[in-house]
Amino acid sequence: MNDESILKVKNVSKSFSGVQAVDDISFELSKGDVLGIIGPNGSGKTTLINLITGFLKQDKGTVVYNGEDISKWMPHKIADAGLVRTFQFMRPYHTLPAYKNLIPPLYSKRASRTGLGNLGDRDAVAIDILEDIGFERDTRVPFKLAGTLPLGYLKRLELGRCIALKPELIICDEVFSGLSMSEIVSMVPLMERLQEEGITLIMVEHRLRELFRVANRVIVLSFGKKIFEGFPEEVFEDEKVKEAYFGGEDTYVFK
Amino acid sequence: MQELRKERLDRGVKVRSESIYAISSLKEIMFIIGPGLLLAALLLILPLFVSSYWQGVLKITGVYVLLAIGFGFLANYVGLVSLGGALFVGVGGYLSGGLNYFFDLPMIVTIPIAAVGGALICTILLLPALPLRGVYFAIVTLVYPMALSRIIVATGAFRGTDGLPGLERFPVGIGPIYLIFIVILICLYLLSRLVNYEDFGLVLRGVKDNELSIKASALHLTWYKIQAVFIAAFMGCFAGAYLTHLYGWVGTSLLAQDFSILPVAAAVVGGPGTIFGPLVGAFILVPISEAMRDYGTLRIVFYAIILVIFVVFWTEGILDYLKRKYEQFEHWVEM
Amino acid sequence: MGILIYGLINSLDLILMSIGFALAYGVSRVPNFAHGALFILGGYLTWLFLFRFNIPYLFSALLAVIITALIGAGLYRFIIIRVRGMPISEIIASFGVGLAILEFLRWTGLRGTTYMLPSFFRGGVYIFDIPVDFQRITIVLSGIAILVFIWLFTSYTKTGLALKAIAQNERAGLVLGIDSDRAAMIAVAIGAALAAIAGIIILPLGNIIVETGYEVLIFAIAVSVCGGLGSLKGAVLASFIIGYAQMLTVSYIAPHYHFVVAMLVIVIVLITRPSGLFGKQKELEERV
Numbered sequence: 001m002n003d004e005s006i007l008k009v010k011n012v013s014k015s016f017s018g019v020q021a022v023d024d025i026s027f028e029l030s031k032g033d034v035l036g037i038i039g040p041n042g043s044g045k046t047t048l049i050n051l052i053t054g055f056l057k058q059d060k061g062t063v064v065y066n067g068e069d070i071s072k073w074m075p076h077k078i079a080d081a082g083l084v085r086t087f088q089f090m091r092p093y094h095t096l097p098a099y100k101n102l103i104p105p106l107y108s109k110r111a112s113r114t115g116l117g118n119l120g121d122r123d124a125v126a127i128d129i130l131e132d133i134g135f136e137r138d139t140r141v142p143f144k145l146a147g148t149l150p151l152g153y154l155k156r157l158e159l160g161r162c163i164a165l166k167p168e169l170i171i172c173d174e175v176f177s178g179l180s181m182s183e184i185v186s187m188v189p190l191m192e193r194l195q196e197e198g199i200t201l202i203m204v205e206h207r208l209r210e211l212f213r214v215a216n217r218v219i220v221l222s223f224g225k226k227i228f229e230g231f232p233e234e235v236f237e238d239e240k241v242k243e244a245y246f247g248g249e250d251t252y253v254f255k
Numbered sequence: 256m257q258e259l260r261k262e263r264l265d266r267g268v269k270v271r272s273e274s275i276y277a278i279s280s281l282k283e284i285m286f287i288i289g290p291g292l293l294l295a296a297l298l299l300i301l302p303l304f305v306s307s308y309w310q311g312v313l314k315i316t317g318v319y320v321l322l323a324i325g326f327g328f329l330a331n332y333v334g335l336v337s338l339g340g341a342l343f344v345g346v347g348g349y350l351s352g353g354l355n356y357f358f359d360l361p362m363i364v365t366i367p368i369a370a371v372g373g374a375l376i377c378t379i380l381l382l383p384a385l386p387l388r389g390v391y392f393a394i395v396t397l398v399y400p401m402a403l404s405r406i407i408v409a410t411g412a413f414r415g416t417d418g419l420p421g422l423e424r425f426p427v428g429i430g431p432i433y434l435i436f437i438v439i440l441i442c443l444y445l446l447s448r449l450v451n452y453e454d455f456g457l458v459l460r461g462v463k464d465n466e467l468s469i470k471a472s473a474l475h476l477t478w479y480k481i482q483a484v485f486i487a488a489f490m491g492c493f494a495g496a497y498l499t500h501l502y503g504w505v506g507t508s509l510l511a512q513d514f515s516i517l518p519v520a521a522a523v524v525g526g527p528g529t530i531f532g533p534l535v536g537a538f539i540l541v542p543i544s545e546a547m548r549d550y551g552t553l554r555i556v557f558y559a560i561i562l563v564i565f566v567v568f569w570t571e572g573i574l575d576y577l578k579r580k581y582e583q584f585e586h587w588v589e590m
Numbered sequence: 591m592g593i594l595i596y597g598l599i600n601s602l603d604l605i606l607m608s609i610g611f612a613l614a615y616g617v618s619r620v621p622n623f624a625h626g627a628l629f630i631l632g633g634y635l636t637w638l639f640l641f642r643f644n645i646p647y648l649f650s651a652l653l654a655v656i657i658t659a660l661i662g663a664g665l666y667r668f669i670i671i672r673v674r675g676m677p678i679s680e681i682i683a684s685f686g687v688g689l690a691i692l693e694f695l696r697w698t699g700l701r702g703t704t705y706m707l708p709s710f711f712r713g714g715v716y717i718f719d720i721p722v723d724f725q726r727i728t729i730v731l732s733g734i735a736i737l738v739f740i741w742l743f744t745s746y747t748k749t750g751l752a753l754k755a756i757a758q759n760e761r762a763g764l765v766l767g768i769d770s771d772r773a774a775m776i777a778v779a780i781g782a783a784l785a786a787i788a789g790i791i792i793l794p795l796g797n798i799i800v801e802t803g804y805e806v807l808i809f810a811i812a813v814s815v816c817g818g819l820g821s822l823k824g825a826v827l828a829s830f831i832i833g834y835a836q837m838l839t840v841s842y843i844a845p846h847y848h849f850v851v852a853m854l855v856i857v858i859v860l861i862t863r864p865s866g867l868f869g870k871q872k873e874l875e876e877r878v
């Protein structure tokens with residue numbers, strides 16, 4: 001594995017009118033890593049993602065990506081640099097057919113730089129990507145309006161939007177949540193393949209079993225603070241983590 | 256040496272045609288393009304057969320059609336609702352009028368300059384509201400025309416309330432009607448291609464559906480909105496310049512409420528489903544409005560009420576209703 | 591000194607004009623673009639009762655306020671409720687209604703000097719050698735009174751607290767058994783009543799003309815945008831900022847510019863701080 005650092009988050013903090021949503025979080029990520037971020041509801045996972053990808057501006061701290069300080073960049077510039085994300089609440093273009101949903105990312109400057117954007121016809125590339133991520137090619141599914149697709153396809157569509165940009169780092173915000181068991185089972189190999197292609201992944205998840213299959217490092221958040229960082233196997237040995245998960249009113253079933 | 260593998264990609268036509276069953280016969284092709292051809296033919300033939308009063312009405316209608324198409328394009332395909340068609344008309348009109356009055360440029364020069372330059376000015380004026388979502392664009396577009404007319408009256412620029420008289424006028428006859436109708440047809444053709452087939456147009460529709468996804472797709476959201484506003488402003492400013500040389504006069508009435516609210520009403524009445532909706536709406540509303548000219552501002556009341564009724568009770572609009580009837584079979588079945 | 595006093599009067603003018611709009615938006619997120627029309631309607635109805643039906647001034651005013659409030663309630667109940675949650679349709683619908691009212695009034699001949707409300711009290715006083723007539727003092731006092739009333743209403747009465755709850759968290763309010771549609775209707779009605787009150791108090795300073803209706807709407811929007819859409823505290827502060835800014839431009843640069851000041855304020859706020867002084871809009875917008 002390559003030891004080159006791709007993302008460095010240093011002392012990032014953010015508060016919403018008095019509530020400290022993210023409190024002094026730091027971590028580092030090497031190329032090819034798969035980092036899992038877990039934590040109870042409201043522990044600041046999504047806020048952290050928004051801070052890294054520029055959708056929110058942090059109060060304090062810096063985010064360094066590929067050696068550049070991106071803390072003040074606009075979201076589209078960060079995406080243009082190859083750091084892309086999915087949304088927890090899927091955001092398809094619901095009045096467009098599924099395959100047309102991939103046209104905007106393919107239309108971007110990054111896509112024409114990295115190759116997918118100027119290959120023949122963008123519609124054809126879009127269909128190919130959709131097939132790659134599990135849309136049945138010779139059915140009418142890719143032509144259905146995105147607004148009519150079931151949840152599993154929408155999650156894939158989110159991933160497809162990222163893949164179309166040929167990213168270096170994907171941040172997945174709960175791609176497994178809300179999916180049925182069989183849908184998850186078909187998603188895991190997809191994530192593993194992305195990892196094999198050398199794409200660095202950050203996965204925010206509640207489905208721990210599937211997460212631990214792909215992740216090689218885990219961060220646990222609680223009330224905006226990082227309370228644990230280490231290997232997946234060690235997570236539940238840690239007293240603080242146990243307290244965060246079992247101590248409060250939130251009870252989770254793990255296995 | 257690097258090993259290469261040949262990859263084959265379907266042509267877009269092949270990919271897309273998998274979503275269409277079959278267009279096999281002339282009859283079916285006519286079913287699809289017939290209404291458009293009929294419309295174009297109607298627009299081109301109509302001016303030949305009407306009285307001179309109705310020719311005048313058609314010219315005004317053309318102005319409103321351009322404004323309404325611009326409004327519909329922004330509202331239905333980019334998600335920006337402009338309550339200030341008067342801004343476009345005013346800027347375009349004053350620009351071409353000013354160039355003609357102060358610099359004696361002929362209208363063949365002033366109209367293109369006014370359309371492009373006016374669109375630039377309008378886009379820059381509206382720039383502050385573009386990065387924001389929601390009601391701000393509507394607010395800013397509503398405020399500008401009113402403020403501009405106050406400024407013109409207060410400072411006496413462009414001769415204040417008197418306006419600029421004696422500008423170059425279009426020759427009488429049907430020439431000017433064809434000018435604006437052909438511009439309308441070109442705009443309609445290009446816009447409907449844009450929003451249905453061009454990738455740029457799809458990005459704009461994406462802006463309407465979901466701004467965050469556009470950002471996450473490495474696209475500069477504001478830049479796309481700027482381009483869309485420029486397109487609509489271009490059409491509006493052309494309409495304003497046309498109006499100027501139609502009357503040979505420029506005044507603060509170019510910034511009046513009519514130009515803001517009637518296009519909105521036309522677009523809403525026509526329906527949001529296609530780029531042609533606003534045209535249908537304008538062809539229904541403007542002649543009625545012209546017929547009501549004797550009743551003064553009562554006609555604004557009239558189309559304000561029509562507007563509210565359509566926005567609240569019949570959002571589908573006329574054209575979408577007709578489209579539904581055209582494309583689908585309907586019949587009652589027993590329960 | 592004159593600027594100080596007249597700036598204060600102008601600021602309270604603005605508070606009166608905009609507080610109804612800010613309240614309706616703050617509580618129910620309804621951008622009531624018919625606000626300016628309701629302002630004029632309040633003044634016009636008072637004039638109508640006073641001179642056509644010879645009803646005493648106070649009762650005419652009261653009647654006008656009640657009728658305008660009912661129109662506001664009807665506007666919500668029959669029109670806005672159907673396009674709730676679609677801000678653009680809400681704006682178009684309410685603006686359409688306002689336009690219809692204003693242009694109808696213009697058609698009936700609402701222009702020129704015919705339509706004029708008499709001052710409540712004649713005469714005036716000198717404050718630090720500056721002449722101030724009683725009508726302007728009424729504006730200041732009633733502006734303050736209305737602010738106090740709104741503060742008491744939203745802090746101590748059950749309805750007021752319900753409105754506040756709905757404004758903060760509509761779903762939680764629904765769970766607590768607050769009918770959010772009823773709350774919004776009340777808010778819009780109160781907003782309309784405040785518009786009418788403002789019209790009745792301010793209009794005696796000049797003629798009742800239709801253009802004022804559009805101006806009031808723009809001023810209300812400018813104040814609300816500057817203060818942060820939905821924030822009453824922000825609206826009050828913004829009124830003072832815009833009020834004094836207008837007074838300064840009018841006395842040092844040129845008259846007729848108070849409208850342009852309002853527009854500039856909107857544009858500057860949008861460029862520098864889109865959420866306004868106390869706005870929560872931006873934060874909500876940023877939630878991904």
